[in-house]
Amino acid sequence: MARIGFIGLGNMGGLMARNLITAGHSLKVFDLSEEAMNFVVQSGATAADSVKDAASGVDFVVSMLPVGANVREVFMNDGVIAAADPGTVFIDSSTIDVDSAKATASAAKDAGFEMVDAPVSGGTVGADAATLTFMCGGEASTFAKAKPILQGMGKNIVHCGAAGQGQATKICNNMLAGINALATSEAMVLGQRLGVSPEILYNVISTSSGNSTYFEHSNPMPGVVPTSPSSNNFKPGFMAKLMLKDLRLSQAAAQAAGSSTPLGAAATAAFQMLIENGHGDLDSSSVIKVIDPKVK
Numbered sequence: 152m153a154r155i156g157f158i159g160l161g162n163m164g165g166l167m168a169r170n171l172i173t174a175g176h177s178l179k180v181f182d183l184s185e186e187a188m189n190f191v192v193q194s195g196a197t198a199a200d201s202v203k204d205a206a207s208g209v210d211f212v213v214s215m216l217p218v219g220a221n222v223r224e225v226f227m228n229d230g231v232i233a234a235a236d237p238g239t240v241f242i243d244s245s246t247i248d249v250d251s252a253k254a255t256a257s258a259a260k261d262a263g264f265e266m267v268d269a270p271v272s273g274g275t276v277g278a279d280a281a282t283l284t285f286m287c288g289g290e291a292s293t294f295a296k297a298k299p300i301l302q303g304m305g306k307n308i309v310h311c312g313a314a315g316q317g318q319a320t321k322i323c324n325n326m327l328a329g330i331n332a333l334a335t336s337e338a339m340v341l342g343q344r345l346g347v348s349p350e351i352l353y354n355v356i357s358t359s360s361g362n363s364t365y366f367e368h369s370n371p372m373p374g375v376v377p378t379s380p381s382s383n384n385f386k387p388g389f390m391a392k393l394m395l396k397d398l399r400l401s402q403a404a405a406q407a408a409g410s411s412t413p414l415g416a417a418a419t420a421a422f423q424m425l426i427e428n429g430h431g432d433l434d435s436s437s438v439i440k441v442i443d444p445k446v447k
Contacts, residue, residue, distance in 0.1 A: 164215030174303030203234035219251030256314035270321035274388035288317035326401035331365035336439035371439035380434035392431035
């Protein structure tokens with residue numbers, strides 16, 4: 152089993168790190184939050200004193216950080232790259248902009264290290280159950296080294312191409328998820344206002360052409376799907392403010408690529424309104440509150 156330094160133990164990272172311990176790996180962990188570190192230390196990890204401490208004396212460094220600037224700082228600003236032992240493989244599972252992913256991978260390569268960007272899909276439910284999907288960018292040989300580590304945290308491990316292509320794939324996925332969340336909200340509210348019960352609407356659409364994974368499993372209409380966040384006071388599996396972050400990444404990427412994304416733009420605007428209304432910490436399915444503020 153491998154020695155792993157894990158940096159970033161938030162809602163996702165803490166669960167992912169714990170699953171690596173369950174898989175038999177030895178973990179040294181670091182986070183700015185002592186509480187977050189204690190969560191994983193109680194499962195058998197060793198607490199590191201700093202980013203550099205977490206990155207030294209290990210075979211792999213896994214990071215799960217909020218934004219691209221954090222990834223650049225942790226790896227390049229006298230951090231992971233400066234402290235890691237020769238041969239250490241870097242795995243960044245943050246969802247960040249493509250440029251930051253490419254720049255960090257390039258800096259790692261220049262210093263003699265291998266790196267993959269490996270953002271995830273599956274939310275906290277998938278992180279807890281070790282069923283995440285990993286979308287990986289980097290050299291095929293590096294992906295092969297990282298895959299056994301990723302299999303301790305996920306079920307679907309995909310090599311998407313060169314450095315940055317994991318992030319590109321994740322951005323496209325989450326843009327579509329945001330669009331689906333908004334579209335599902337519109338359909339459910341419209342059907343209800345036309346007099347169709349939400350249960351009948353769900354039963355019909357879930358077996359018809361309008362169905363989607365989001366509609367079926369994360370339906371934003373409370374009470375329709377018992378396991379959906381909407382039926383549990385919108386307890387977050389994936390917070391609305393994180394969806395907005397990813398939608399903004401998609402719009403920046405679309406502008407850079409010269410690709411038209413009118414539905415992505417509409418979803419971004421809707422989530423911006425949701426966050427402005429104070430619902431950023433709720434699940435992304437709470438976007439239904441933009442369509443019908445009366446939904447509780």
